[in-house]
Structures are given as structure tokens and as C-alpha cells.
Amino acid sequence: xxxxxxxxxxxxxxxxxxxxxxxxxxxxxxxxxxxxxxxxxxxxxxxxxxxxxxxxxxxxxxxxxxxxxxxxxxxxxxxxxxxxxxxxxxxxxxxxxxxxxxxxxxxxxxxxxxxxxxxxxxxxxxxxxxxxxxxxxxxxxxxxxxxxxxxxxxxxxxxxxxxxxxxxxxxxxxxxxxxxxxxxxxxxxxxxxxxxxxxxxxxxxxxxxxxxxxxxxxxxxxxxxxxxxxxxxxxxxxxxxxxxxxxxxxxxxxxxx
Numbered sequence: 001x002x003x004x005x006x007x008x009x010x011x012x013x014x015x016x017x018x019x020x021x022x023x024x025x026x027x028x029x030x031x032x033x034x035x036x037x038x039x040x041x042x043x044x045x046x047x048x049x050x051x052x053x054x055x056x057x058x059x060x061x062x063x064x065x066x067x068x069x070x071x072x073x074x075x076x077x078x079x080x081x082x083x084x085x086x087x088x089x090x091x092x093x094x095x096x097x098x099x100x101x102x103x104x105x106x107x108x109x110x111x112x113x114x115x116x117x118x119x120x121x122x123x124x125x126x127x128x129x130x131x132x133x134x135x136x137x138x139x140x141x142x143x144x145x146x147x148x149x150x151x152x153x154x155x156x157x158x159x160x161x162x163x164x165x166x167x168x169x170x171x172x173x174x175x176x177x178x179x180x181x182x183x184x185x186x187x188x189x190x191x192x193x194x195x196x197x198x199x200x201x202x203x204x205x206x207x208x209x210x211x212x213x214x215x216x217x218x219x220x221x222x223x224x225x226x227x228x229x230x231x232x233x234x235x236x237x238x239x240x241x242x243x244x245x246x247x248x249x250x251x252x253x254x255x256x257x
Contacts, residue, residue, distance in 0.1 A: 005234045007032030012079060012086045014066050014123060015093030017044040019193035020143065023222030024090055024229050029057030031230050033088060036079045037061050066093050066119035076126040085134040088233050089127035091120045091165075092143040096195060098154045098204050109157045116161035120168055124183070128176055137180030139233050142169050143225075144187040146248045154204075162187075166244050173242030182241040184232050189248025191220040215250030 011028045015021035016037035029035045029052040037045040037052075042063035052059040060082060064075035079086060094116045099108050124140050131138030147155060148162035166185050173183040190196060190210045196219070199205040211218055228247050231237055246252050 004032030005230070006088070009033040009087040009233075010036070010079070010084050011088040011090065011233075012036045012038065012076070012123070012127060013090045013092060014038045014064075014119065016048055018048075019195060020188065020191060020222050020225050021090075021092040022048045023226040024092060025059065026052055026055075026057075027223075027226035027230050028088070028090075028233070029059055030055070031234070034058040034083055035060075036083060036086075038064050038066065038075065038093070040065055066123055067114035069122050072119075072122040072126050076123075076130065080130060085130040085136075086127045087131070087136065087138050089123060089138070089140045090143065090229060091123055091140070093119055094143065094161075096155070096158045096199070098158070098199070099156075100154045101156055104156060112157035112161040113164075116158070117164040117168070120165050124168075124172055128172075128179065128181055131181050132179045138182075140172065140176075140181065140183040141229055141232050142166075142183070142185045144169070144185045144244060146187050146189045146246055146252050148187060149246075149252060169244065170242045177241060182237070184237070184240060184242070185244040186225060186228050186232065187244050187246045187248070188225050189214065189220055189246070189251045191222060191225060193222060213251065213254070214248070215254050218249060220247060220249060 011033040013025045016025040017039040025035050025037050025048050037048050037059055039045040042061040045061035049059040049061045062075050065071045120142055142165050144165040145162040147159045148166045169183055169185040200207045
């Protein structure tokens with residue numbers, strides 16, 4: 001049973017309807033947080049809310065297009081009204097649509113930048129405003145990717161957007177430390193989620209080859225990432241800010257193909 005180290009905290013998780021975001025939302029609730037589960041449409045997050053409530057946790061679903069400033073402002077206002085000011089923000093929402101460079105469309109580039117990077121700016125700004133006004137500090141956790149550091153062919157827009165998330169983390173951390181707000185990034189490696197399974201089914205990813213390339217000889221699990229989020233959000237990481245944690249089974253450290 002997870003210790004309630006986040007008891008009473010208000011957590012805002014984007015992309016909470018499935019995959020890593022769903023696992024993070026459940027883990028935060030298990031740790032005692034009251035979780036605002038954010039999806040493009042509120043109904044998409046109903047399953048995770050039901051799962052949390054069935055285990056005695058607290059959660060509400062909210063709909064928000066996190067790449068749109070007006071929608072983000074309205075959603076943060078609604079969360080504050082219903083739950084209180086945000087203490088923990090997890091910027092998890094993201095997309096991955098591989099395309100070779102010479103076939104890549106402007107739409108592909110823009111959608112990755114908007115959903116993977118612009119949303120981090122918009123949500124972080126809104127959350128940190130609430131944290132500053134409340135005066136209790138806070139924690140922002142950006143879900144990046146090891147491809148923000150490692151070059152993977154046919155994923156220019158995805159890699160670039162995730163590199164932006166990692167550097168945004170450092171700038172936010174330095175600027176917002178004076179508000180007692182910590183900002184860190186968790187960079188997952190290959191995690192077995194619906195998105196990875198779909199990429200494998202589409203022939204855009206070779207699961208067996210990834211497992212062989214990974215020193216731990218497996219893909220990661222959603223629980224691996226959720227556990228890292230709980231640590232970074234908790235008091236044990238109180239002096240950590242501006243950092244990126246690679247949770248990748250040794251992928252980045254291993255430089256040999």
C-alpha cells in the first residue's frame with residue numbers, strides 16, 4: 001500500500017485518460033492526492049476517476065484542449081473552484097506520429113509542438129500562478145522522453161518537442177525557485193503503453209529489437225514511471241529542481257547498438 005505522502009495535495013494531470021497519464025493519476029491518488037484528471041473531453045477520463053474512487057481515492061474529470069490558452073485558463077479556474085489551488089502539476093499529454101523528414105507535413109510538426117511543448121508552457125504558467133498566489137510552493141513534473149536526448153530517425157517533430165520540454169524544465173526551475181516551486185522532468189524510455197503497441201502494430205517500431213537494445217532487456221511499465229513521479233512530487237526530492245530523470249532501463253547510458 002502506498003504511503004500517503006501527498007495527503008491533501010491537489011494534483012493536475014494532463015493526458016490522464018490512458019497509458020502513462022492514467023497510471024500517474026492512480027498513483028497520485030494512492031499517495032493521498034486529490035487528482036484532477038484532464039483529457040480532451042471529460043468523459044474520456046471517467047474510467048480513471050471510477051478506478052480511483054473504487055479504491056477510496058479522490059478524483060474528478062475535466063475536459064481541456066491543453067494546447068489552447070483559453071481552455072487551459074478556464075480549466076485551471078474550474079479545478080481551483082472545485083478542488084482548490086493546484087499543488088502538483090504533471091504535464092503528461094503528448095502525441096507521437098512518426099514521419100520521414102522528406103514526407104513530414106507542417107501539420108505534423110505543428111501538432112507535436114502544440115500538444116507536446118506548447119501545452120507544457122500554458123499549463124505550467126497557469127499552475128505556477130496558482131502556486132505563487134497560494135504561497136505554499138508547489139511541484140511541476142514534465143513528462144519528457146529519452147528521445148529529447150537521443151536522435152531517432154523519422155521522429156524529428158517528436159524528438160524536437162521533447163527536447164524543448166527538457167530545456168523548458170530548466171528555465172522554469174530557475175525562474176520559479178523564488179516561489180518555492182520545484183520543476184523537474186521525467187524522461188521515460190520505451191514504456192509498454194497503448195501508443196507503443198499501436199506503433200508496433202503499424203510497423204513503425206520493433207518491440208523485440210528495443211528489448212534486446214535495452215540493458216535491462218525489457219520495456220518499462222507504466223508503474224515504473226508513476227513511481228518516479230511520486231518520488232519527485234514527494235518530500236524526499238525537496239532539494240531537487242531543474243533535473244531530468246531518465247527512466248529507461250539503461251537505454252541512454254548504453255551507447256552501443
